[in-house]
Amino acid sequence: ILSSSAHSHDEYQKTADWLMSQTKHRPQVAIICGSGLGMLADTLKCQDSFAYSDIPGFPQSTVQGHAGRLVFGELKGKTCVCMQGRSNFPSVHQTTFPIRVFKLLGVETLIVTNAAGSLADGFQPGDIMIIKDHINFPGLVGLNPLCGLNDDKFGPRFPAMSGCYDKGLRCLAAEIAKELGVAGFLQEGVYAMVGGPNFETIAEARLLHRLGVDAVGMSTAPEVVVAAHCGLRVFGLSLITNKVVKSYEDTESVNHEGVLEVGRLRSHSVQQLVTELVGRMEINNNDNINKSV
Ligand SMILES: O=P(O)(O)O[C@H]1O[C@H](CO)[C@@H](O)[C@H]1O
Numbered sequence: 001i002l003s004s005s006a007h008s009h010d011e012y013q014k015t016a017d018w019l020m021s022q023t024k025h026r027p028q029v030a031i032i033c034g035s036g037l038g039m040l041a042d043t044l045k046c047q048d049s050f051a052y053s054d055i056p057g058f059p060q061s062t063v064q065g066h067a068g069r070l071v072f073g074e075l076k077g078k079t080c081v082c083m084q085g086r087s088n089f090p091s092v093h094q095t096t097f098p099i100r101v102f103k104l105l106g107v108e109t110l111i112v113t114n115a116a117g118s119l120a121d122g123f124q125p126g127d128i129m130i131i132k133d134h135i136n137f138p139g140l141v142g143l144n145p146l147c148g149l150n151d152d153k154f155g156p157r158f159p160a161m162s163g164c165y166d167k168g169l170r171c172l173a174a175e176i177a178k179e180l181g182v183a184g185f186l187q188e189g190v191y192a193m194v195g196g197p198n199f200e201t202i203a204e205a206r207l208l209h210r211l212g213v214d215a216v217g218m219s220t221a222p223e224v225v226v227a228a229h230c231g232l233r234v235f236g237l238s239l240i241t242n243k244v245v246k247s248y249e250d251t252e253s254v255n256h257e258g259v260l261e262v263g264r265l266r267s268h269s270v271q272q273l274v275t276e277l278v279g280r281m282e283i284n285n286n287d288n289i290n291k292s293v
């Protein structure tokens with residue numbers, strides 16, 4: 001059942017070829033903008049942008065607050081491709097389709113951002129969390145984008161996931177945060193992906209807290225798994241948009257509009273951090289298009 005929705009190599013290649021015929025940009029870095037964080041894409045210079053619905057084979061954005069555009073352009077001297085919105089809820093294969101297309105375009109580093117609720121006691125809405133590691137709950141029970149026949153051209157059947165969030169980039173981001181004066185609300189922690197689309201019950205929240213989860217959301221882990229599988233370097237940021245309700249006495253509850261609102265309030269800081277990181281990260285030669293895959 002799971003393998004039936006996986007894509008063939010040709011399908012990724014067709015989409016990559018179409019994009020390369022439509023833009024001269026050959027991106028080195030791909031950035032996925034989470035809920036309320038899409039304005040980062042607007043800052044790219046010399047833009048070429050495409051509605052997802054116009055790109056052959058591309059999954060559509062299904063989440064409110066996600067524009068559904070793929071934007072190519074320059075950021076601090078690096079060529080980037082930016083997903084202004086993700087499609088969280090069709091299937092893990094569809095959600096992660098763009099990652100392999102990026103690989104075929106020559107991308108070597110993936111930056112993922114998301115909105116997330118906090119479980120960690122010291123975290124506040126508005127904090128920015130560098131993702132140190134993740135727990136892929138859907139993946140642990142078999143909803144894994146690598147299920148189905150393995151495509152050896154992308155990576156091995158049993159890829160390692162330890163160290164999938166690059167340590168060098170995490171250190172560089174922490175240094176940059178200090179310089180930008182945002183270290184006061186910078187955190188580092190473990191992101192857990194749950195299936196969603198409902199927010200957590202109080203009992204689920206308590207379980208996640210006990211398991212050592214710092215922040216929870218409904219995305220990102222599958223993208224990172226597919227990226228690590230095909231050898232992309234990964235950096236991830238969660239914007240903490242709400243505290244997850246853990247007490248039966250608590251009368252507050254989370255909603256998507258609130259998530260988007262905090263996203264907008266802090267998006268400038270997230271944008272600054274990502275921009276500086278892209279500017280200062282070292283990139284190997286962008287001559288691997290179609291060679292390693
Ligand atoms: O992970 P991103 O795309 O930021 O979206 C987050 O925000 C939505 C909930 O408000 C969920 O889709 C959750 O995963």
Ligand code: HPA
Pocket residue numbers: 115116117118199200216217218241242243244254259
């Ligand atoms: O509290 C949350 N739970 C799950 N996903 C989320 N995305 C933003 N906030 C949350």
